[in-house]
Amino acid sequence: MDDLAKPHRYNHATGGWGSLEGIARVEAASKANPAAFQTLAEQNKPGGYMCSSCAWAKPPNPHVAEFCENGAKATLWDLTGERCTPQFFDEHSVSELIHWEDHDLEKAGRLTEPLRYDAASDRYVRATWQDAFLAIGEKLKRLTPRSVTFYASGKAALEPSYLYAVFARMYGHNNLPDSSNMCHETTSVGLKKVIGSPVGTCTFDDLAHCDAIFYFGQNPGTNSPRILHPLKDAVERGCKIIAFNPLRERGLMEFVDPQNPWQMTAGKPTKIAHQYVQVRPGGDIAALMGVCKRVLELDSQEGNILDTAFLAAHCHGLDDFRAKLAETSWTEIEQHSGVKRAELEQAGDVYSAAKNVIGIYGMGLTQQVHGSQAIGMLVNLLLLRGNIGRQGAGCQPIRGHSNVQGQRTVGISEKPELVPMDKLKEIFGFEPPVEKGHTTVEFLEALLRGEAKGFVGLGGNLARAVPDQSLISPAWRELELTVHVATRLNRTHCLPGKEAWLLPCLVRAEEDIQDSGPQTVTVEDSFSHIYGSIGRRRPASPHLKSELAIVAGIAKSALPFNPLWRWDDWTADYAKVRKLIERTYPDQFRDMEARMNEPGGFYRGNPAHDRVWKTESGKAQFTVPTVLNSNGLDERAGRYTLVTLRSNDQFNTTIYGHSDRLRGLNGSRMIVLMNPEDMRDTGLIEDQPVTLVTDCQEDIRREVRSLAVTPYDLPRGSLAGYFPELNPLIPLGHHDVLSKTPAAKGIPVRIEAN
Structure with missing residues (x-):
């Protein structure tokens, strides 16, 4: 209509020259060392450096350039030429810095030396590592363990993450939230409830064998661009992608492969989505109800649509779900999804005709009041035709941080029942605590009640990422101790506790030289594959320590001596930590040292992938949604x-x-x-x-x-x-x-x- 404002949009494909221009702009702003381009050449390749950005797979046969726009930006940002030295804090008080924009704080560059907050001058001042470890250890000894939270951002590799979790339990608590609590914990809870697995069921190879992909609440163009290559390949061999999202994101519409000279010059973009369903926020439950309703309708008309053998052998609760579909009207479905019946029937037709279907989703499903029910509904759809536990099919969340899934795998969890405490007792000779720890939200609730006294952060910018910042920020300043293992300055660092430390660490792309020589670390992707990663760039400062060395240094100072707790030995040789991981999780990490550099990583396994359902019923569980919109909101004028x-x-x-x-x-x-x-x-x-x-x-x-x-x-x-x-x-x-x-x-x- 003529009187409507013209919507903003991008009229070009994802990837292409725009992607290269975006990388070049960040490279210029970061003033990265020219050697950073050698890191990009090795990025996500066997024997190379595993990207510190998202958790997408590292394929066994990589492209010449196996990085995306977002991954390149992360690497160039890590390898910036800018330095945030102690002199920077001579010039800027914390009270001033708290008002800087997030971009400007990080653009100050890499932190170069340990820093202690001096309340009298309102500045961070230079400290030694010895002084930092001693002071932090003494303070932790004086605090009640239950009042301290150990948070992890999701980037730290498996080796420091494993020791961090062990340290927390040796100290006396299970307060081990991580960034998964903020993003994908709904997967860990919701998916486990219905299929018995807290992670996705696919392997990277499944993408080469699917006939349709139902894609929910995730923006690959911005958040995980490397997924666009297998999506493009899938489309070009005939796979149909049905996208559900409130915004029409360009990454799910068109893609130009920057590594394809023909497509970059004379060729046309690849159309990604066969159908784009612009669902209301939270309307995915209703939309999925509509698709399922259509599938059952086609089965009643034509037969042979449902996988009856799979349903009989592997599923529980189908009759209750059928009844719910029957009593839910198309009027209700259209109202709550914001999508017309014809569109959902079209999607149902695609699903019914496809032999192998993968359901992919992101935080559009998980960051909702009833996100768990939305995940359950996606699983319901997949179960109808046996699309879990066979080649080319499955349920696959797309993770953000590069090792956020891996951190959970090796023990960073507030839920003691998910950790093999008996193994920790056997290996380390102590009684692990059994009391449930804090999620991120529970830590913040304890903070507001004045019960939280200490915070140790293994990376991240948590105080900036959380809800209710007007309440959280002043309470954060009342903590008795804040410790941040960090690479750059961020907003959370500008909320120092009564005693506060900034401990600068290496980035994954930098050389990590310990007493036994150069060290390799490992990470886990969204497909449960484990990869070795080795950095080769010169560290930003000679004063930096690795994340593992910092964790071990604090632990050694805070804990009593125990001959089984060999912090110096573990710091000297990360292979010894991998041995501990293998002893703790023998089924998943068998021969870890020998397999970690295999092309494509080694698969640690997933029972649901093999149709072993570790649920209460022993089968894959159909669920009956209690709501049709997962945001849990009522209609209200002006809302x-x-x-x-x-x-x-x-x-x-x-x-x-x-x-x-x-x-x-x-x-x-x-x-x-x-x-x-x-x-x-x-x-x-x-x-x-x-x-x-x-x-x-x-x-x-x-x-x-x-x-x-x-x-x-x-x-x-x-x-x-x-x-x-x-x-x-x-x-x-x-x-x-x-x-x-x-x-x-x-x-x-x-x-x-x-």
Whole structure:
């Protein structure tokens, strides 16, 4: 209509020259050492460096350049030429730095020496490693273990992660949340409930054998661009991709392969999505109900659609699910999904005709109040035709941080029942604690109650990533101890506790030389494959230590002497830590040292992949949803559903720049995307400043001011804006019912004109 604002959009394919230009821009801004390009040449290849960005697979037969735009940015950002030395803090107080933008804090460069916060001068000051380890150890001895939380960001490799988890339990607690709590813990809880596995069931090879992919709530163009290569290959051999997402993301629409000279010059982009279903935020449960309803309808008309042999042998609860489908009307499905019946029937036709189907999903499903039910509904669809536990089929979440799944695998978990405590007792000669630890949300709740006293962070920028920042930030300053193992300065570091330390570490791409020589570390991808990684770049400073050496140094200082706790030996030779991992998890890490550099990694196994269901019923479990929209919100006049997003120049809280190229947006991150018809109906115009106010749990006023209204193609009643700037709008109690993952993809808000 003529009176509607024109939506912003990007009219080109993902990849192509735009991707190369994005990499070049970040390279110029980071002032990376020219040797960084040698790291890119070795990235994600056998015997090379495993990317510290997302957790996508490292294929056995890599491309010439086996990195994507986002991975290249992460590497160049890590290998910056900028340095954040102690002199930087002579010039800038913490009270000043807390007001800097996230991008500017990180752009100060790599931290170079251990730093202690000096409250009198409000500055971080130079310290020695010996002083840091001694002081931190003494403080931890004085604190009650239950009052201290050990957080992990998801990037640390398996070796330091394993020792970190062991250290926490030797110290006396299971307070081991990690970034999975903030993003994909719903998978760990929801998927385990229905198929008995807390992780995806596919291997990388399955992508070469699927006939259809149902793709939910994930933006590959920005968050995991290397997935676009196998998606392109799948489409070109006839696979049909059905995308479900509120925003029409370019990565699921068109792709130009930067490594294909013909496509980069004279060729045409590859169309990715066969069908793009623009579902309402949280509407995936209803949409999946519609697809399932169509599948059962076709089976009743034509027969031989359902895999009856699989259903009889491997599934439980189908009759109850059938009854729920029968009683749910198409009117309800259309209302809650925001999608017309004909579109969902079209998707159901594709599903029914495909022999092998993979269900892929991201945080659009997991970061919802009823995200666990959304995952259950996706599994319901897959089970109808036996699409779990055979080649070319399965349920596959796409993880963010490069080793977030691996950290859980080797013991970073607040749930003691998920860790082989008997093995830890046998190997290390101590009684592991049995009391359940804190999730991230539970740590924050304890922080607000004044019960949390200490925080140790193995990477990350947690205080910036969490909900309810207006409440959390002042409480964070009241902690007795904050310790951050870090590579760069970030916003959380500007909230020092009463005693605070910054401990600078190597990045994965840098040489890690210990007494036994150069060290290799290992990581796990989203497909449960394990890879060795070795860094070859010169460290940013001679004063840096590895994450493992820092964990061991703190542990040695904080814990009593025990002849079985050989912190110096483990630091000297990481192979000895891998032996410990193998002893603790013998079935999954058999011959780890010999297999870690195999092309394509070694597969640690997954019972559900082999159709072994470790559920209460002993079978794959159909579930009956209790809601049709996973955001748990009622309709209310003036209420909108806000979805938080990452930009094209961003990885979690790391902001490389201010370009969101793939959405046609540039400049300020303080914007709110809005449907043009909603703008007209509310009398708002483009660039008008507004305030967003949280429209639930109104115990306090939660607001973000001075957001510029920006027209965009969104379902009506929906808004979108950037993470972490809009996190203050998420109440701490607004999270998935089972996992307590913050519901950042379904925040109820109202708009107030400034």
